[in-house]
Amino acid sequence: MTAERTGPATDRSHLVAPRGPTGPEGTGSRGSRVLGAVALAGLAALLLFGLVLSPSDAGPNASENEFGQMVRILYVHVPVAIVCFLAFFVTAFGGAMYLWRKTEFWDLLAAASAEVGVVFTTLTLITGSLWGRVAWGTWWEWDARLTSTALLLVLFVGYLALRRVITDPQVRARRCAIAGLIAFADVPIVHFSVDWWRSLHQTATITRFNPTIDGIKLFTLMLGMVVFLVAYAWLMVHRFRLQFVQARLEDRGLDVAIAERRAEAGTLVTSSGLRP
Protein backbone atom coordinates (compact mmCIF):
# COMPACT_ATOMS: atom_id res chain seq x y z
CA MET A 1 0.00 0.00 0.00
CA THR A 2 1.32 3.41 -0.85
CA ALA A 3 1.48 6.05 1.83
CA GLU A 4 -1.33 8.23 0.54
CA ARG A 5 -3.41 10.51 2.67
CA THR A 6 -6.67 8.66 3.16
CA GLY A 7 -9.91 10.50 3.81
CA PRO A 8 -13.07 9.22 5.54
CA ALA A 9 -14.87 8.26 2.37
CA THR A 10 -12.07 6.34 0.72
CA ASP A 11 -13.17 3.66 -1.63
CA ARG A 12 -11.39 0.58 -0.38
CA SER A 13 -13.23 -1.85 -2.57
CA HIS A 14 -10.04 -2.73 -4.37
CA LEU A 15 -8.84 -4.32 -1.13
CA VAL A 16 -11.95 -6.40 -0.66
CA ALA A 17 -12.47 -7.54 -4.21
CA PRO A 18 -9.16 -7.12 -5.90
CA ARG A 19 -9.30 -6.49 -9.58
CA GLY A 20 -7.34 -8.96 -11.53
CA PRO A 21 -7.00 -12.69 -11.28
CA THR A 22 -5.83 -12.91 -7.68
CA GLY A 23 -9.07 -13.08 -5.74
CA PRO A 24 -12.13 -15.35 -5.89
CA GLU A 25 -15.41 -13.73 -6.79
CA GLY A 26 -17.57 -16.11 -4.85
CA THR A 27 -17.39 -19.27 -2.81
CA GLY A 28 -18.47 -21.52 -5.65
CA SER A 29 -16.23 -23.85 -7.57
CA ARG A 30 -16.65 -26.69 -9.98
CA GLY A 31 -16.58 -29.20 -7.15
CA SER A 32 -19.22 -27.37 -5.15
CA ARG A 33 -21.43 -27.05 -8.20
CA VAL A 34 -21.25 -30.80 -8.77
CA LEU A 35 -22.07 -31.35 -5.11
CA GLY A 36 -25.01 -28.98 -5.38
CA ALA A 37 -26.29 -30.73 -8.47
CA VAL A 38 -26.09 -34.09 -6.70
CA ALA A 39 -27.96 -32.63 -3.74
CA LEU A 40 -30.70 -31.29 -5.98
CA ALA A 41 -31.01 -34.58 -7.85
CA GLY A 42 -31.16 -36.43 -4.55
CA LEU A 43 -33.81 -34.04 -3.30
CA ALA A 44 -35.89 -34.71 -6.39
CA ALA A 45 -35.55 -38.45 -5.78
CA LEU A 46 -36.49 -37.97 -2.13
CA LEU A 47 -39.58 -36.00 -3.09
CA LEU A 48 -40.56 -38.75 -5.48
CA PHE A 49 -40.11 -41.50 -2.96
CA GLY A 50 -41.30 -39.58 0.05
CA LEU A 51 -44.43 -38.07 -1.43
CA VAL A 52 -45.42 -40.61 -4.07
CA LEU A 53 -43.76 -44.01 -4.00
CA SER A 54 -43.71 -44.73 -0.29
CA PRO A 55 -47.07 -45.70 1.13
CA SER A 56 -49.15 -43.72 3.57
CA ASP A 57 -49.43 -45.43 6.92
CA ALA A 58 -53.03 -46.51 6.50
CA GLY A 59 -55.00 -49.45 5.21
CA PRO A 60 -54.12 -53.14 5.53
CA ASN A 61 -50.35 -52.57 5.66
CA ALA A 62 -50.57 -49.88 8.29
CA SER A 63 -48.47 -49.93 11.43
CA GLU A 64 -50.15 -50.15 14.81
CA ASN A 65 -50.03 -46.35 14.99
CA GLU A 66 -51.77 -45.63 11.69
CA PHE A 67 -50.07 -42.29 11.06
CA GLY A 68 -51.66 -41.86 7.66
CA GLN A 69 -50.11 -39.40 5.20
CA MET A 70 -48.27 -37.55 7.95
CA VAL A 71 -45.76 -40.37 8.27
CA ARG A 72 -43.96 -38.67 5.38
CA ILE A 73 -42.67 -35.98 7.72
CA LEU A 74 -40.43 -38.73 9.09
CA TYR A 75 -38.34 -38.68 5.92
CA VAL A 76 -37.25 -35.10 6.64
CA HIS A 77 -37.38 -34.96 10.43
CA VAL A 78 -35.07 -37.90 11.15
CA PRO A 79 -32.36 -36.98 8.59
CA VAL A 80 -32.16 -33.33 9.64
CA ALA A 81 -31.89 -34.40 13.27
CA ILE A 82 -29.06 -36.80 12.49
CA VAL A 83 -27.26 -34.17 10.40
CA CYS A 84 -27.66 -31.65 13.23
CA PHE A 85 -25.86 -34.09 15.55
CA LEU A 86 -23.15 -34.57 12.94
CA ALA A 87 -22.72 -30.83 12.44
CA PHE A 88 -22.24 -30.23 16.15
CA PHE A 89 -19.86 -33.16 16.33
CA VAL A 90 -17.78 -31.50 13.60
CA THR A 91 -17.83 -28.28 15.63
CA ALA A 92 -16.63 -30.08 18.75
CA PHE A 93 -14.04 -32.04 16.80
CA GLY A 94 -12.81 -28.90 15.05
CA GLY A 95 -12.54 -27.16 18.38
CA ALA A 96 -10.55 -30.02 19.89
CA MET A 97 -8.24 -30.13 16.87
CA TYR A 98 -7.75 -26.37 17.08
CA LEU A 99 -6.76 -26.63 20.72
CA TRP A 100 -4.25 -29.28 19.72
CA ARG A 101 -2.90 -27.90 16.43
CA LYS A 102 -3.66 -24.19 16.71
CA THR A 103 -4.22 -23.88 12.97
CA GLU A 104 -6.91 -21.56 11.63
CA PHE A 105 -8.48 -24.28 9.46
CA TRP A 106 -9.99 -26.13 12.44
CA ASP A 107 -11.43 -22.99 13.96
CA LEU A 108 -13.08 -21.99 10.68
CA LEU A 109 -14.42 -25.50 10.24
CA ALA A 110 -15.92 -25.49 13.72
CA ALA A 111 -17.56 -22.11 13.23
CA ALA A 112 -19.01 -22.98 9.84
CA SER A 113 -20.39 -26.27 11.10
CA ALA A 114 -21.98 -24.64 14.15
CA GLU A 115 -23.93 -22.28 11.97
CA VAL A 116 -25.11 -24.98 9.61
CA GLY A 117 -25.93 -27.11 12.64
CA VAL A 118 -28.15 -24.40 14.10
CA VAL A 119 -30.09 -24.32 10.83
CA PHE A 120 -30.60 -28.07 10.97
CA THR A 121 -31.60 -27.99 14.64
CA THR A 122 -34.24 -25.41 13.83
CA LEU A 123 -35.50 -27.59 10.99
CA THR A 124 -35.62 -30.54 13.38
CA LEU A 125 -37.74 -28.60 15.85
CA ILE A 126 -40.07 -27.29 13.15
CA THR A 127 -40.65 -30.66 11.45
CA GLY A 128 -40.92 -32.27 14.86
CA SER A 129 -43.51 -29.74 15.95
CA LEU A 130 -45.60 -30.47 12.86
CA TRP A 131 -45.33 -34.18 13.60
CA GLY A 132 -46.33 -33.62 17.20
CA ARG A 133 -49.40 -31.62 16.27
CA VAL A 134 -50.73 -34.47 14.16
CA ALA A 135 -49.40 -37.53 15.93
CA TRP A 136 -49.44 -36.54 19.59
CA GLY A 137 -51.98 -33.75 19.54
CA THR A 138 -49.71 -30.92 20.65
CA TRP A 139 -47.26 -28.46 19.03
CA TRP A 140 -44.84 -28.68 21.97
CA GLU A 141 -44.36 -30.44 25.28
CA TRP A 142 -41.55 -30.16 27.76
CA ASP A 143 -40.59 -33.80 27.67
CA ALA A 144 -37.00 -35.00 27.85
CA ARG A 145 -36.25 -35.18 24.13
CA LEU A 146 -37.81 -31.85 23.19
CA THR A 147 -36.39 -30.01 26.20
CA SER A 148 -32.86 -31.22 25.57
CA THR A 149 -33.12 -30.35 21.87
CA ALA A 150 -34.33 -26.85 22.69
CA LEU A 151 -31.36 -26.55 25.04
CA LEU A 152 -29.07 -27.70 22.24
CA LEU A 153 -30.34 -24.92 20.00
CA VAL A 154 -29.86 -22.32 22.70
CA LEU A 155 -26.33 -23.57 23.45
CA PHE A 156 -25.16 -23.35 19.88
CA VAL A 157 -26.83 -20.04 19.14
CA GLY A 158 -24.87 -18.95 22.19
CA TYR A 159 -21.73 -20.30 20.53
CA LEU A 160 -22.46 -18.17 17.47
CA ALA A 161 -23.07 -15.11 19.65
CA LEU A 162 -19.80 -15.77 21.46
CA ARG A 163 -17.97 -15.71 18.15
CA ARG A 164 -19.24 -12.19 17.55
CA VAL A 165 -18.38 -10.91 20.99
CA ILE A 166 -14.69 -11.80 21.02
CA THR A 167 -12.66 -9.77 18.57
CA ASP A 168 -9.18 -11.22 18.71
CA PRO A 169 -9.05 -14.24 16.36
CA GLN A 170 -6.79 -16.40 18.50
CA VAL A 171 -8.65 -15.71 21.75
CA ARG A 172 -11.94 -16.26 19.93
CA ALA A 173 -10.80 -19.56 18.49
CA ARG A 174 -9.62 -20.88 21.81
CA ARG A 175 -12.65 -19.83 23.85
CA CYS A 176 -15.13 -20.96 21.23
CA ALA A 177 -13.38 -24.32 20.95
CA ILE A 178 -13.97 -24.84 24.66
CA ALA A 179 -17.54 -23.54 24.42
CA GLY A 180 -18.23 -25.88 21.50
CA LEU A 181 -16.93 -28.88 23.38
CA ILE A 182 -19.10 -28.06 26.40
CA ALA A 183 -22.16 -27.46 24.25
CA PHE A 184 -21.61 -30.76 22.45
CA ALA A 185 -22.13 -32.58 25.74
CA ASP A 186 -25.85 -32.04 25.17
CA VAL A 187 -25.87 -34.11 21.99
CA PRO A 188 -25.62 -37.55 23.64
CA ILE A 189 -28.15 -36.30 26.20
CA VAL A 190 -30.58 -35.53 23.39
CA HIS A 191 -29.99 -38.88 21.75
CA PHE A 192 -30.41 -40.98 24.90
CA SER A 193 -33.10 -38.82 26.50
CA VAL A 194 -35.86 -41.13 25.29
CA ASP A 195 -34.17 -44.05 27.05
CA TRP A 196 -32.99 -42.30 30.21
CA TRP A 197 -36.23 -40.48 31.01
CA ARG A 198 -39.91 -41.01 30.36
CA SER A 199 -40.72 -39.06 27.27
CA LEU A 200 -43.61 -38.42 24.95
CA HIS A 201 -41.24 -38.73 22.01
CA GLN A 202 -40.92 -42.25 20.72
CA THR A 203 -37.90 -44.43 21.34
CA ALA A 204 -35.43 -45.31 18.62
CA THR A 205 -36.64 -46.77 15.36
CA ILE A 206 -33.40 -47.17 13.42
CA THR A 207 -30.56 -46.75 15.92
CA ARG A 208 -31.18 -50.17 17.40
CA PHE A 209 -30.51 -53.80 16.55
CA ASN A 210 -33.96 -54.58 15.14
CA PRO A 211 -35.10 -51.55 13.21
CA THR A 212 -38.86 -51.21 13.49
CA ILE A 213 -39.25 -49.94 9.98
CA ASP A 214 -38.88 -51.83 6.72
CA GLY A 215 -39.52 -51.87 3.00
CA ILE A 216 -39.88 -48.72 0.95
CA LYS A 217 -40.29 -46.64 4.11
CA LEU A 218 -36.86 -47.72 5.31
CA PHE A 219 -35.35 -47.05 1.89
CA THR A 220 -36.88 -43.59 1.69
CA LEU A 221 -35.61 -42.81 5.17
CA MET A 222 -32.08 -43.87 4.20
CA LEU A 223 -32.36 -41.86 0.99
CA GLY A 224 -33.35 -38.87 3.07
CA MET A 225 -30.25 -39.34 5.22
CA VAL A 226 -27.97 -39.38 2.17
CA VAL A 227 -29.65 -36.36 0.58
CA PHE A 228 -29.39 -34.23 3.70
CA LEU A 229 -25.79 -35.33 4.25
CA VAL A 230 -24.92 -34.12 0.76
CA ALA A 231 -26.83 -30.89 1.44
CA TYR A 232 -24.83 -30.46 4.64
CA ALA A 233 -21.58 -30.99 2.73
CA TRP A 234 -22.58 -28.43 0.13
CA LEU A 235 -23.54 -25.88 2.77
CA MET A 236 -20.28 -26.55 4.60
CA VAL A 237 -18.17 -25.95 1.52
CA HIS A 238 -19.70 -22.55 1.02
CA ARG A 239 -19.85 -21.56 4.67
CA PHE A 240 -16.26 -22.61 5.29
CA ARG A 241 -15.04 -20.66 2.28
CA LEU A 242 -16.98 -17.66 3.50
CA GLN A 243 -15.33 -17.99 6.92
CA PHE A 244 -11.94 -18.18 5.23
CA VAL A 245 -12.54 -15.10 3.13
CA GLN A 246 -13.77 -13.24 6.21
CA ALA A 247 -10.61 -14.18 8.06
CA ARG A 248 -8.52 -12.86 5.18
CA LEU A 249 -10.59 -9.69 5.22
CA GLU A 250 -9.86 -9.23 8.89
CA ASP A 251 -6.18 -9.54 8.14
CA ARG A 252 -6.52 -6.99 5.34
CA GLY A 253 -8.39 -4.66 7.61
CA LEU A 254 -5.42 -4.76 9.91
CA ASP A 255 -3.08 -3.87 7.08
CA VAL A 256 -5.33 -1.00 6.06
CA ALA A 257 -5.45 0.27 9.60
CA ILE A 258 -1.68 0.11 9.94
CA ALA A 259 -1.21 1.93 6.67
CA GLU A 260 -3.68 4.60 7.73
CA ARG A 261 -1.94 5.10 11.05
CA ARG A 262 1.37 5.45 9.25
CA ALA A 263 -0.12 7.84 6.74
CA GLU A 264 -1.51 9.96 9.56
CA ALA A 265 1.95 10.10 11.06
CA GLY A 266 2.81 12.05 7.94
CA THR A 267 5.98 10.20 7.04
CA LEU A 268 6.69 8.64 3.73
CA VAL A 269 8.05 5.56 5.43
CA THR A 270 6.67 2.57 3.65
CA SER A 271 6.47 -0.91 5.09
CA SER A 272 9.75 -1.78 3.45
CA GLY A 273 11.72 0.82 5.36
CA LEU A 274 13.10 4.22 4.51
CA ARG A 275 12.66 4.04 0.81
CA PRO A 276 10.85 6.44 -1.46
Add this chain to the structure above:
Amino acid sequence: MTSAGAGSDVPDDRDLDDGGLDLTPRVPRPNTPARRRRRWASIVVLVVLMIAAGFIIRQALGTASLFFYNADEAVAKRTELGARRFRIQGTVVGQTRPVADAVAFTIAFNGKSVDIVHTGSEPPLFKPGLPVVCEGRWDAKQVVFDSDRILVKHTESYKKANPTRVASDKP
Protein backbone atom coordinates in the same frame (compact mmCIF):
# COMPACT_ATOMS: atom_id res chain seq x y z
CA MET B 1 2.24 -8.46 4.72
CA THR B 2 2.01 -6.17 1.73
CA SER B 3 4.85 -4.86 -0.40
CA ALA B 4 5.08 -1.16 -0.21
CA GLY B 5 6.03 0.56 -3.41
CA ALA B 6 4.27 -1.82 -5.74
CA GLY B 7 0.92 -1.47 -3.99
CA SER B 8 0.10 -5.06 -4.94
CA ASP B 9 -1.28 -7.81 -2.75
CA VAL B 10 1.55 -10.24 -3.36
CA PRO B 11 3.14 -11.36 -0.10
CA ASP B 12 6.51 -9.75 0.54
CA ASP B 13 9.15 -12.49 0.47
CA ARG B 14 12.19 -10.28 0.40
CA ASP B 15 14.77 -10.49 3.14
CA LEU B 16 14.82 -7.95 5.91
CA ASP B 17 17.92 -6.39 4.42
CA ASP B 18 16.15 -5.91 1.11
CA GLY B 19 13.25 -4.22 2.76
CA GLY B 20 10.88 -7.12 3.18
CA LEU B 21 9.61 -8.91 6.32
CA ASP B 22 7.53 -6.25 7.99
CA LEU B 23 8.11 -6.95 11.66
CA THR B 24 6.23 -3.99 13.12
CA PRO B 25 4.08 -5.22 15.97
CA ARG B 26 0.41 -5.59 15.09
CA VAL B 27 -2.09 -3.50 16.98
CA PRO B 28 -5.62 -4.72 17.78
CA ARG B 29 -8.32 -3.82 15.32
CA PRO B 30 -9.61 -0.28 15.65
CA ASN B 31 -12.66 -0.13 17.87
CA THR B 32 -15.04 1.62 15.51
CA PRO B 33 -18.53 2.62 16.70
CA ALA B 34 -20.08 0.01 14.42
CA ARG B 35 -18.00 -2.73 15.94
CA ARG B 36 -18.76 -1.55 19.46
CA ARG B 37 -22.51 -1.57 18.70
CA ARG B 38 -22.32 -5.04 17.21
CA ARG B 39 -20.44 -6.25 20.23
CA TRP B 40 -23.04 -4.92 22.65
CA ALA B 41 -25.81 -6.45 20.60
CA SER B 42 -24.07 -9.82 20.77
CA ILE B 43 -23.67 -9.50 24.54
CA VAL B 44 -27.36 -8.77 24.88
CA VAL B 45 -28.08 -11.84 22.76
CA LEU B 46 -25.84 -13.93 25.01
CA VAL B 47 -27.65 -12.73 28.14
CA VAL B 48 -31.03 -13.49 26.60
CA LEU B 49 -29.79 -16.94 25.64
CA MET B 50 -28.55 -17.59 29.16
CA ILE B 51 -31.97 -16.70 30.52
CA ALA B 52 -33.56 -19.01 27.96
CA ALA B 53 -31.15 -21.79 28.90
CA GLY B 54 -31.96 -21.30 32.57
CA PHE B 55 -35.66 -21.55 31.83
CA ILE B 56 -35.16 -24.67 29.78
CA ILE B 57 -33.08 -26.29 32.50
CA ARG B 58 -35.81 -25.50 35.01
CA GLN B 59 -38.27 -27.28 32.75
CA ALA B 60 -35.82 -30.11 32.37
CA LEU B 61 -35.55 -30.65 36.09
CA GLY B 62 -39.31 -30.37 36.51
CA THR B 63 -41.70 -31.69 33.92
CA ALA B 64 -39.18 -33.21 31.54
CA SER B 65 -37.66 -35.56 34.05
CA LEU B 66 -41.00 -36.96 35.16
CA PHE B 67 -43.26 -36.36 32.26
CA PHE B 68 -45.93 -38.79 33.41
CA TYR B 69 -46.78 -41.40 36.01
CA ASN B 70 -47.62 -44.81 34.72
CA ALA B 71 -51.08 -46.09 35.54
CA ASP B 72 -49.85 -48.46 38.25
CA GLU B 73 -47.76 -45.71 39.86
CA ALA B 74 -50.66 -43.27 39.80
CA VAL B 75 -52.81 -45.83 41.58
CA ALA B 76 -50.13 -46.51 44.16
CA LYS B 77 -49.54 -42.80 44.77
CA ARG B 78 -53.23 -41.92 44.85
CA THR B 79 -53.31 -40.37 48.31
CA GLU B 80 -49.96 -38.68 47.82
CA LEU B 81 -51.10 -37.06 44.56
CA GLY B 82 -54.42 -36.00 46.01
CA ALA B 83 -56.06 -33.36 43.89
CA ARG B 84 -52.84 -32.32 42.15
CA ARG B 85 -52.73 -32.06 38.41
CA PHE B 86 -50.48 -34.64 36.78
CA ARG B 87 -50.13 -36.84 33.74
CA ILE B 88 -50.98 -40.50 33.64
CA GLN B 89 -49.86 -42.98 31.00
CA GLY B 90 -51.33 -46.28 29.92
CA THR B 91 -52.47 -48.27 26.94
CA VAL B 92 -56.08 -47.78 25.89
CA VAL B 93 -58.09 -50.93 26.48
CA GLY B 94 -61.38 -51.45 24.71
CA GLN B 95 -63.60 -48.84 23.12
CA THR B 96 -64.57 -45.43 24.34
CA ARG B 97 -68.10 -44.82 25.53
CA PRO B 98 -69.92 -41.50 25.84
CA VAL B 99 -70.68 -40.37 29.39
CA ALA B 100 -72.71 -37.17 29.87
CA ASP B 101 -70.75 -34.55 27.88
CA ALA B 102 -67.51 -36.49 28.16
CA VAL B 103 -65.96 -39.69 26.95
CA ALA B 104 -64.96 -42.62 29.12
CA PHE B 105 -62.36 -45.28 28.49
CA THR B 106 -59.92 -47.44 30.38
CA ILE B 107 -56.15 -47.45 30.28
CA ALA B 108 -53.92 -50.16 31.63
CA PHE B 109 -50.25 -50.41 32.45
CA ASN B 110 -48.29 -53.07 34.23
CA GLY B 111 -51.34 -54.96 35.34
CA LYS B 112 -53.26 -52.02 36.80
CA SER B 113 -56.11 -50.29 34.99
CA VAL B 114 -57.50 -46.85 35.50
CA ASP B 115 -60.83 -45.49 34.26
CA ILE B 116 -60.54 -42.15 32.54
CA VAL B 117 -63.30 -39.63 31.95
CA HIS B 118 -62.12 -37.22 29.31
CA THR B 119 -63.68 -33.83 28.59
CA GLY B 120 -62.64 -32.35 25.29
CA SER B 121 -61.41 -33.67 21.98
CA GLU B 122 -59.06 -36.54 21.31
CA PRO B 123 -56.09 -36.37 18.98
CA PRO B 124 -56.61 -37.95 15.54
CA LEU B 125 -54.38 -40.96 16.28
CA PHE B 126 -56.28 -41.93 19.42
CA LYS B 127 -57.52 -45.51 19.33
CA PRO B 128 -57.63 -48.65 21.47
CA GLY B 129 -54.30 -50.42 21.76
CA LEU B 130 -52.11 -47.30 21.66
CA PRO B 131 -50.41 -45.79 24.71
CA VAL B 132 -51.76 -42.40 25.70
CA VAL B 133 -50.80 -39.75 28.21
CA CYS B 134 -53.74 -38.04 29.90
CA GLU B 135 -53.46 -34.77 31.75
CA GLY B 136 -55.78 -34.07 34.65
CA ARG B 137 -56.33 -35.18 38.20
CA TRP B 138 -57.95 -37.87 40.30
CA ASP B 139 -61.63 -37.17 40.89
CA ALA B 140 -62.93 -36.43 44.38
CA LYS B 141 -63.45 -40.09 45.20
CA GLN B 142 -60.06 -40.99 43.68
CA VAL B 143 -61.58 -43.77 41.62
CA VAL B 144 -61.71 -42.19 38.21
CA PHE B 145 -59.20 -39.91 36.53
CA ASP B 146 -60.69 -36.69 35.15
CA SER B 147 -58.71 -35.78 32.09
CA ASP B 148 -58.96 -32.67 29.95
CA ARG B 149 -56.05 -33.35 27.62
CA ILE B 150 -54.91 -36.47 25.81
CA LEU B 151 -51.56 -36.90 24.13
CA VAL B 152 -51.06 -39.98 22.04
CA LYS B 153 -47.70 -41.58 22.81
CA HIS B 154 -47.28 -43.45 19.58
CA THR B 155 -44.85 -46.35 19.46
CA GLU B 156 -41.66 -46.51 17.44
CA SER B 157 -43.05 -49.09 15.03
CA TYR B 158 -43.54 -48.32 11.35
CA LYS B 159 -43.79 -51.93 10.27
CA LYS B 160 -47.03 -53.58 9.32
CA ALA B 161 -49.00 -54.21 12.48
CA ASN B 162 -49.16 -57.75 13.76
CA PRO B 163 -52.71 -58.26 15.02
CA THR B 164 -51.62 -60.73 17.68
CA ARG B 165 -48.84 -58.50 19.00
CA VAL B 166 -49.57 -56.74 22.26
CA ALA B 167 -48.60 -53.09 22.54
CA SER B 168 -45.29 -52.63 24.30
CA ASP B 169 -45.25 -52.45 28.07
CA LYS B 170 -42.27 -50.13 28.02
CA PRO B 171 -42.94 -46.87 29.87
